[in-house]
Amino acid sequence: MKRILFIGIGIPLMLAALVGLVGLATTPPSAAIRTIFIADNIVTMADAGPSGERDQTINAVYVNDGVIRGLGALDDMRRLAGANADEIDLRPATLLPGLIEVHTHPIAAALxxxxxxxxxxxxxxxxxxxxxxxxxxxxxxxxxxxxxxxxxxxxxxxxxxxxxxxxxxxxxxxxxxxxxxxxxxxxxxxxxxxxxxxxxxxxxxxxxxxxxxxxxxxxxxxxxxxxxxxxxDAMPPAPAGAADLLLSLQYAKYARAGYTTLAVLGATGKQPKSIEMMAALAEDEHVPVRTVVYGLPEQLDAGNWKARSGNSRFTIRGVKFWMDGSPFAGGAAWAGPYENTPLTLERLHLGRDHRPELTHDEASFEREFARFHEAGFQVAVHAQGERAIDRVLDVAERVQARSPRPDARHRLEHNALITRAQLSRALELGVTPSFFIDHIRFYGHRLPEIVGAERTERYMPIATALALGHRATLHSDNPATPIAPMRVLQTAVSRKPRSADPGGGDVVIGAHERLTIEQALRAITIDAAWQLGLEATIGSLEVGKAADFTVVDRNPFDVTPEALTDLSVVSTWLDGQPVDTRPWRRANVALAWTALRSVLFEGED
Ligand SMILES: [Zn+2]
Known part of the structure; x- marks a missing residue:
């Protein structure tokens, strides 16, 4: 897939042309070291209090050197900050903790x-x-x-x-x-x-x-x-620097949509040095997002990466495996077979009573799981069907029994048809689920033709997971679906498929699995931070945490579920500084120059 990069050459050329015009002449936006942020609505998502987001006494946040030092009434924050602190008035916008995408593939998305x-x-x-x-x-x-x-x-x-x-x-x-x-x-x-x-x-x-x-x-x-x-593999190679530039531009897309932290669940894209590329981009102090990496086994081995290495903008956290495939390509290992319908038989070309094999045999998967578990990695496994989930849980149980590691937070990804019993067992084993909720929005109207009516009603059972005590999360798996956190919230709250059929918008899939807005927002803020092992530093607005903010034009608690997707992201902030999402920011201009040089002076690099 690295050959896809060649396609990106038009962008480096265009960007390089901008160098003399604006590139190096513009300075990135910045805020003072000591700043008070003022907003009418400050949604903290902090655990303290029955509903911290509705605490009307908080209308200011004091930030010093990138860290939240105080939250409360504006006068109190002014006293705390002392003289000469800057004030940034965000009114009438709403201040949220920086949003977290726990499962995405930025390199594949960029290419x-x-x-x-x-x-x-x-x-x-x-x-x-x-x-x-x-x-x-x-x-x-x-x-x-x-x-x-x-x-x-x-x-x-x-x-x-x-x-x-x-x-x-x-x-x-x-x-x-x-x-x-x-x-x-x-x-x-x-x-x-x-x-x-x-x-x-x-x-x-x-x-x-x-x-x-x-x-x-x-x-x-x-x-x-x-x-x-x-x-x-037959495609011509891409110029040096082109992949890096496309990835850097891709990071800015996440930031503009409201995300301040990304978890990369398998650095797919077949770049031989993907993890190194992400690490290098994070060296730039103006990188638009934090990245938390779950590498493929061979990538982690090749770079000799250690668990939890990195810094506050780039962390190696885990390893990624696939136990089955996509529900919409015949790859999901359901307990029972796929339905036999024109969609599955004639369009997807599946055989009758299709039941795919699991991706890994039990013995070799257990060896690999144990190897990374013992080395301190979080193990994240793509598992859609009940058979895939059973195998992951069986292996996790045996490995934990042999080499106990408390609070390992191994992850199950997507979980289309995970059962209540499997969720209970996962909770006992300390395995945490993340749900690909927008399958409901984009494919919900076709699910009965794929898994039948009964299984459609229990598809992506996130409310069940929360009721059992899980800190479950929501993800959009971009590029599998477009980047749009408010859409993710809306789907979790409404569970309505987008459908071409008139009136299809009134269908609700699994009404008992709908979330409240608070539950859904937790799943992309504080609970997402917990799942990534970063709850001490990000995910909520609390004293001592990083000043990562997502500023939206309206309070998501004050709009109807239908209106959630109309919310606009005004800005994002990392460590108390405004995120620079301009395509011609300095790091990008440098990458564009590298790409252009390798095209013009081929072979000299
Ligand atoms: Zn994925």
Whole structure:
């Protein structure tokens, strides 16, 4: 996938052109060392008090050297700060603790963000998707390959797979590859297949398939990562610095949306040095977000990374595994089979009574789990179906029995159909769940065709988790869904699918699993901080914690659930300083220059 980077070359070139105009001449925004922040609504999310967010006596926060030193009435804060403290008046906006995204993939998002968008977030018909591809194929681009991302036959009702003839007509000579939203399938034109030396006689790699028709001819459909990588490896390499620049720009997108901390759950993107790249970006004091990294095993091993190493802006926290796949690509290891419907059989091409294998066999997974557990890492495992969750819990129980580690906070990711009994068992084992709640919004209307009515009602059971005593969290798994924390809150509170059907907006999926706004906000602030092991420093507004703020134009406690997505983020603050989200901030200009040099003076770097 690193070859995708080449697509990003247009951005470095444009940015570099800005250097002489504005880049180095502008100074980043900054606040004084001693500052009082004033707001009508200050939502602390602190544990103290029955509902700290409604404490009307707090309308000022005193910050000294990036740390919260006091919260209370403005006069009290003025006395505490003494003479000459700056005052920043945020009224009429609302001050929240900096929001935390506990599960995302910024490198993949950065690289795929530079490709043609064919997703169900942007398009609602096959005609619209094909028009976007035709437009891109006809437009000028510095990249020799055309890459598209987001093909989604579940979200877009009439999206039949493209034929090889269709792809060749759109792009006869230039190699073209379309990645599906779930990234388990791809479609390639003849030029891309030829460039990757894939022909009718090519042997399928283990775990992957170049799909052929009845006559043994390639169809352009490529299944699973092992086969898709053969295509992507044929793409020309990207210039040095381009990936770093795209990632830096991606961080700013999270910050503009209101996030101040990201947990990277598997530094996917096949960059050989992804963790090192994130560590290097965090060296810049103006990096827009904190990053908490859960590396892939081979990445952690290759860099010899230690658990909890890093600094306040960059921490190595855990390791990431996948125990099953995506519900919408036939990969989720439910206890029972997938439903047999036109969607699963004809559109997703699953067999009857489809029941996928788990990704890891029990013995080798237990060895790896134990190795990272004993080295002090948090172990986070993607698990959607009950069978996948059982295997993770079985292994966690045995490893904890052999080498007890209190408060390890190993994580279960997504948890589409986790049962009440599994949640109870997880709680006993100290395993903490994070939920991919926006499956409800974007795929909810198709769930009955995938898992049936009964299982749809218990999909993403987060209220059950909270009732049992879990500190569960919510995530958006960007780029799997767009970055938008207020949308995450709204989905958790309403559990309404976005549907193309008129009146579909009144459907509620699993009404008993709806959260209050306070519960939902906890799941992306203080409980998210706890899940990352950072509750002592971030996640709520309390004396002694970092001054990480998200400023929104209205108080989320004072609007209807429907209006939550209308809230705008005014600004974000890290350690008491305004976050610099300008694309031409100094660090980006330097990266753009590196990229431009490696293109102009190829081979000299
Ligand atoms: Zn993920």
């Amino acid at each position: 795929l963000g530079a490709t043609v968008d064919v997703s169900g977030f942007t398009h609602d018909s096959r005609e619209s998707v094909m028009a976007a591809l035709e437009y891109a194929a006809a437009s000028f681009s510095p990249s020799p390959w055309l890459l598209a991302f987001g093909w989604d036959p579940v979200m877009i009702d009439d999206l039949e797979a493209p034929t090889l003839a269709e792809l060749d007509e759109i792009s006869p000579d230039r190699p073209m590859v379309i990645l599906t939203q779930m990234m388990h399938d791809a479609y390639a034109n003849s030029a891309a297949l030829a460039a990757a030396a894939i022909d009718d006689d090519t042997v399928n790699p283990p775990g992957g398939e170049f799909v052929r028709d009845e006559d043994g001819r390639l169809t352009g459909t490529v299944r699973e990562i092992a086969a898709i990588d053969r295509l992507l």
